[in-house]
Amino acid sequence: MNEKKTSFASDYEEGAHHTIISNLNRTNLLKTAGFGQDEFSEAARKKIRDACKTSEADISFMVGGTQANFVVISALLKSYEGVIAADSGHINFREAGAIEATGHKVLTLPHVDGKILAGDVKLFVEDFYANELHEHMSVPGMVYISQPTEYGTLYTLEELRKLSTVCREKNLALYVDGARLAYALAYPRNNVTLKNLCELADAFTIGGTKCGAFFGEAVVTRKNLIPHFTTIIRQHGALLAKGRILGVQFYTLFTDDLYMKIGRRAIDTADKIRDEIKKQGFELYVDTPTNLIFVTMTETQARKLSEHIAFRTWEKLPPDKVVVRLATSWATKDNEVEVLLNELRRLKFV
Amino acid sequence: MNEKKTSFASDYEEGAHHTIISNLNRTNLLKTAGFGQDEFSEAARKKIRDACKTSEADISFMVGGTQANFVVISALLKSYEGVIAADSGHINFREAGAIEATGHKVLTLPHVDGKILAGDVKLFVEDFYANELHEHMSVPGMVYISQPTEYGTLYTLEELRKLSTVCREKNLALYVDGARLAYALAYPRNNVTLKNLCELADAFTIGGTKCGAFFGEAVVTRKNLIPHFTTIIRQHGALLAKGRILGVQFYTLFTDDLYMKIGRRAIDTADKIRDEIKKQGFELYVDTPTNLIFVTMTETQARKLSEHIAFRTWEKLPPDKVVVRLATSWATKDNEVEVLLNELRRLKFV
Amino acid sequence: MNEKKTSFASDYEEGAHHTIISNLNRTNLLKTAGFGQDEFSEAARKKIRDACKTSEADISFMVGGTQANFVVISALLKSYEGVIAADSGHINFREAGAIEATGHKVLTLPHVDGKILAGDVKLFVEDFYANELHEHMSVPGMVYISQPTEYGTLYTLEELRKLSTVCREKNLALYVDGARLAYALAYPRNNVTLKNLCELADAFTIGGTKCGAFFGEAVVTRKNLIPHFTTIIRQHGALLAKGRILGVQFYTLFTDDLYMKIGRRAIDTADKIRDEIKKQGFELYVDTPTNLIFVTMTETQARKLSEHIAFRTWEKLPPDKVVVRLATSWATKDNEVEVLLNELRRLKFV
């Protein structure tokens, strides 16, 4: 972390939204039961159920996204099943083989702007069962998607419905990784609500870590879907002793629309940056509506940009271009944006 | 959690020591790298190395004790090895089969006040290799102990040295679960220092969760002992994205002797309670020097006590007695102790 | 293997019963489908179903006992469940941690002559659910027993019924390891039939390896109990490409009562040896009705015996005695028995 650089490297570079700190402080000396059986966690569950407009959801809190992903996925898969995911999916290339470490194969489909299509899933499963040797292959048991995707794109309600329909037809669980869900929900033209996720997916997460909390993911599962889930969570070291800390954080995020405000702030900032990028004639590698920006530039430009701005190099585009990923967050400051915009303006002349 | 009861149920019922909150708040908006590569984590590592009086230790931070245990144990064991532990050991009966979920057998020895003896380990391993069919059995690869133990007792330096010697002779790794280490270190007559642990064990943890932090365990491993440890931690979902939060907490705990002060406060309180227990003629099931108190009483007395005091029923002693576990912490208040002492005085007449 | 010794070390020291070899030879050049879908396997399944007097059983063939055990057990357990077994159970100490390698804890009960009692299972499960922290513990999901046990003893029908009843009450699967089942079935006063096993257990094995085959275990499971079982078997490398070889062997074993004859021959031989043991005043450590003989003698006697006889030293009985295990088989020759009896007679004078 070079402190002289202005960073757009990720959306988890700061601590937590100040309301969270203040609520942790305020409740600090109250005694509570451990392991998520405290009243703050219970209150947070209620808040989330209300936001989902359902009483038919079980809610558990875990510390991190990789953890939530492998715990839920391994809980839902049978030992002989694999999980279908985009090749760009977080579980496929960023979680150090966590899914495989629980014994399951990740069955990859080529992504389309980070998404997988209902039709491709259908075809994959039909080809599987048509294969005369399919008893010698990992059985597709689940579909993993992320909303927003790793490319910052969003499934539309129609796309999600189609996926969900295929999943139900083909007896696949549908799991939505919402590590950055705030940035989907807060996008003005997003039409996939929490309620839709409850109805269309078997399980999904509401990310805290990348959306204003110190840490934490709320895992929403269809009521009674996973028996003995507490034991499963415990077995994977994912049951926080002082579960209250997760409870307080999610209670706060789902009070006074804070989660939406956090998401909106990051999107507005990202929009401002995207505008300048277009104005300066750079190409957006993917035209995303959320807090992640993917811009194509030459390697020389990227090197120049890196002198003052921290970002992530997402992909190489041989021979001489790269995709630069810039991330905004609830905490991105106006003057940081100014520094970035100025650098972008300068890049034209590189 | 019945709020009307005064609780001595565990040492993780409150949030965090106020200095931790204050430091989290103070550093909140600084941007840092993720995954433990931030400057706060680095500073905390230095503080801990200083407390250990060594530069030859690698330090990683994880969120919880079960997590730290299975990540370290599975990282140190070969696929065909098991871990020797007391039958009362936390990994054997309180972690939902987490060790087995990573593929390893827990090889139990009968505990003596929560401890296992060097001689028993030696005998176990020699019997193993003497067995003509030992190639058909889990190979003992490691010894797990806890300091303090689940019974609140402590290994003396001499006991630990003997265990360590046997381990080295028999080619076993030695791992010390220090989930409550503050309460060992702060015991006035304790003679096992952090430096001793560095020298005698291959890996040990310094517990935060039960010793004043919101959460977190510092994992101390012999330098370069575990290659690719970051990947291993990541694979198990144990690499906190905002590692800074662990860094800030452990930095705080190891500044101005806070960790020792937290431990000492709980022990002093526990001593006061133990004195009254003896005075009232109750029997201590184990005479512990730390923050856990195990007292034998009749079931009737335990039921009576439970009307006003929350505690844990540790064991049944048929026909009609039980072992009651009372836990103090850094946050136990004087008036809570008063309520407990009064209840204990009353119990005589039950 | 010292060829000068007469061996009673195990019941798998020879190849296969000559009828098996002859049938393998006879069918050798016929072409069949692979992976157990051949007509010999199908015919063998029918033979076994007939012997079980049921059409409601699925039958799979695997190569070995450890393999069959962990494949079936892991297929029947949920990820958070453990399997209850006698501490003397084969899966607990002879299979190199195979069960744990599939992620499950073996929950041990003290054995009584190799058996576990229905009452102990009941108590164990009730204690489990009574434990206030049971969500932090491996959930008992199954009972593993062996018939005959590792100590050569047999469950009576009444004992098995009681176990089965407890299992159903407590929602536990019941699995019977029949690696030496021929020696149970052929015991004249045995009252547990294959039909009983079908009714009372969820799954059991019919051992071939130790009962006259080159190798192979028939796994009998309640109809449709395990979906995608072929894939599960394949995943564990337990699906023999030329499944026909297992088919031919089990077809042969279940034709003309060969399996019973093989068992009976070994028991008759063992009875003769047991008679002499008693006559010579040695103590049977366990008075078994099957092909395994456990006799207590001094270490000096055992050493003397080992000069001419190969056996297994089963247990040490400090200070100076040992338990010697002698095994007979379908292939034990009369002159081998004579050598053993003579040695036993000589031992008195040692």
Add this chain to the structure above:
Amino acid sequence: MNEKKTSFASDYEEGAHHTIISNLNRTNLLKTAGFGQDEFSEAARKKIRDACKTSEADISFMVGGTQANFVVISALLKSYEGVIAADSGHINFREAGAIEATGHKVLTLPHVDGKILAGDVKLFVEDFYANELHEHMSVPGMVYISQPTEYGTLYTLEELRKLSTVCREKNLALYVDGARLAYALAYPRNNVTLKNLCELADAFTIGGTKCGAFFGEAVVTRKNLIPHFTTIIRQHGALLAKGRILGVQFYTLFTDDLYMKIGRRAIDTADKIRDEIKKQGFELYVDTPTNLIFVTMTETQARKLSEHIAFRTWEKLPPDKVVVRLATSWATKDNEVEVLLNELRRLKFV
């Protein structure tokens, strides 16, 4: 298995070469130690070491190919490592997720006629370490190839040397799946010998199942490469109790050049078929030198062919073609070839 069809569906449709049966019969009543410690296994190991022209190889016998693959691969990989394989590799799509079930990711590279190229491996590993987030990814720890490949093709000595060099530079183990190795070794222009495999790979298998044995794979590993390998094999249920049966089979295969003769016979037969295929103007999808033949035809032709010939449909080539795989073996009879050739001749008119 439609008995009216002449089958070229696989190379494991018959039992075993008659010399194997005869030797199993001849040794049947000799008593031996179990678990591969018998004299037949020892003699077989010596035969194989001689064929490899080395004394520096450890040799273990396992029952099947999937079993050998996952046992060796999981024994050689660290918990955080994955294995690089062609996307067409047997471990990737035909073993029901066996590798993943042991906790490891299969890292796929696009195949070139079933092979992977040294340059692609090099690039993959270099890209991995160049990735700024590589600590969040499965570490490449091994390369898996098969000789012959699943497409019946062969690595040349030069290709293998290059792969081996890259593996050593990049600290990757190299494992060669030789399930059909006889068909590589017996190819007249093959220049990769057993000695080369010993020198260039860390481990490889010599397949019995598909090359004339009832079953069995000899696993050759660099001397002392895998400590406690017997326990590892046992843990996976892969240690045959009557190991002698594997010993006798491999002893037979490596006596009087039987393994080569078996391979040669199948290749000669396949050559005859390939000649007719070319003569009839069909296209070989891959021009293979071994016992597997891949021929492209229209779906209509394939359907017609399937009326009298059993084969495997390997791939679809939209819109209307398919790849038909025909396999010969040591046991393919001349009149079967005649039937096939006649059918091929007829197909032209379809």
